[in-house]
Amino acid sequence: MSLTVNNISKKYGDFTALRGLSFELKEPGVYALLGTNGAGKSTAIRIILGMLAKDSGEVLYNGAELDPIKEKVGYLAEERGLYPKCKIVDQLTYFAELRGMKKTEITKAVDYWFDRMELNDYRDKRANQLSKGNQQKVQLAAALIADPQLLILDEPLSGLDPVNSDIFKSIINEQIAKNKYIIMSCHQMPVIEEFCSDITILHHGEAVLQGDLNEIKKSYGRVNLAVKCDGDILPIAAECGLEPTEITPELVRFKIKEEEQAKQLLKKAAAADMTIVRYELREPSLHEIFVEHITRADNAAKEARL
Amino acid sequence: MSVTGWQKIFKFTFTQQIKQKSFIISTTLISVLIAAMVVLINILPGLISSGDEQGGGTATSFSFTKMYLVDTSDITDNTYYSELFGDIEYIGSGDASQIAGYTDTVRNGTKCMLITITENDGTYKILGMRPADNSVSIDEANAAANTVSAAFSAGRLAKLGLQPDTIATATAPVTIGQVIAGEEEQTESMFFLNMIVPMVTSMILFIMIISYGQIIAQSIALEKTSKVIELLLTSTKPLAVIIGKVSAIGLLSILQFLIFIAVGGISFAVTLPFGMGFGALAQAGNADMAQVNDAINAVFGNISPLSIVLIIVIFLAGFLFYALLAGLVGASVSRSEDLNSAMQPFAIISVLGLYLAYFPSFMVEMDTDFLQTLSYYLPLSSPFALPSAILTNKLDMAQTLICVAVLIIVTALFAVFVAKVYHRIIVHTGSRLTIKQIFGMAKETSPKI
Incomplete structure (x- = not known):
């Protein structure tokens, strides 16, 4: 199995949100999409998920155009969203039904994720009665409920306390162990270094650095x-x-x-x-590599303007 | 443009909406109001009718118990009017000098009346006097005076030597009216057909569209602003989302409407023995009610199964048209606080549609044929105008089918347009989209979802 993002581009009028982004997940693991705010990460993710039309390029899964609905791609969005006045158990059940799961599978999966996320006390609570961290757990559960092979996690750990952060990390490790293909966008560089094998750093819609994180670090010496x-x-x-x-x-x-x-x-x-x-x-940290490449790209752009 | 999964969205939306406190409270409150209104409507005509009968002049229907009548005209004798008031104590006189005494008696008395018939320079005057304590109403006094007046006129003709049948012909009631040349006079039934039926049918749909359009827009805006839509779109297609929502909320609106009808029907049936329905009043001889009853029978007696099907199709297509519009509006906002201002054009469009449908019916004395025809063919107004046109036989079957076909085709094309732009609008964030931008989106290529 593999996911290939091949030369995808997106323009909004005169503004280029993404220019010729390509990368590949040949093996299971976590692929990092990094970048400054507005670099094009969310645009890339939305294109991969089929929410946005791309101007060019292709997103292939096992050699064929990726159908996120058919592949039941798990997605944890950067901006969290739940129905505020709806019971948590009803929401998880609904999201599972939308994934085409059977009733018995849904009951089993919902019970499992309530246990795993330590949310059993909140089953019948409405989303607006939950803390931000607990809402985030519900959303991660919604993304994973159908046990997808391909996962996209956009800022999975932002705003979490250390305890919940550890729960999330252990779940990500479980997914890695289950040979899942994961794309992760995150601003916390230590998290990327902990989980990711390959990275792409985006800046102003363009990839300024790509490759195996260990190789990149080694290349710096x-x-x-x-x-x-x-x-x-x-x-x-x-x-x-x-x-x-x-x-x-x-x-x-x-x-x-x-x-x-x-x-x-x-x-x-x-x-x-x-x-x-x-x-x-x-070797340099990812943070240092990131800052160096962004600064270098900005300087190059300034020089080009001069 | 697949809509796979719309049933799941339908089920979830329907279940969530029906459990909402606002739905339960509004349904209960409006049901209570409808029940109360129906009880009043069912009982009030009976009460009004009993008042009308009192004024109608039948001998036993007056509430007063004593009638003084002074006739100084020399047309008839004192006993001529005694039969008019049945069991009411009658004191007749031809002596003008007694008027002052009777006047004092009636003024200070109760449940009594004085009627004087006087002549001055060849003109006659009939004056009814009632007690100061208002124990006899103005309407009742007028009715008594009218009864005497009719008898007086007949008496005058009899004095001229006319036979009773000739008198009956000469004194038969004459009604007057005016119309534009070539047009029919507006009878009670025609008033009902021309005004009440369009008003009721168009208002029902309008209320459904306005209230449930708002709910659809709110529901979609909530999903967009809370970012739930991003999760939904990884499981199903945008068109399935909007179809599921519109159909769930549409069914909810129909269900609520049926609850209201059932409550109204039950209230009517329960209170029928205690009041007087239109039919009962008509049977009891009330002419106005009989005309209204005839009109109701004319409307509902002529409904064919095909008409019922067409009306249902029109309601559904009209609701779908406006619901899709509301969904589009809901999807176009990125912040929930923008929804109310975004809904203004929707409200204006639906009000325009309603006015266009209702205005020609209301302006019966103006040349509104063009507007009327336009209202049948224009999809903005045809959902409001066509049901009443079918009920009142204003359109023949061929015209009706053409109008319904236009509505369905335009609604289908609009659905395609909505499907084309919806997936773009729903993931658009930032400033509120303009109508021009939305139309521009329809020309862009679509993602493969």
């Missing part, structure tokens, strides 16, 4: 050096050609060009009889 020691490390760092990017009481951070600089710094500090309390050489 281990360029972040953080050091904490007893003495003043800055003169030694200067000898090695390193400028600190951040100095805190805890540690000093450097951006290195090659790992040899880090090794030199360590050797010189040892030679100077300094006690090294902490020495960390790591």
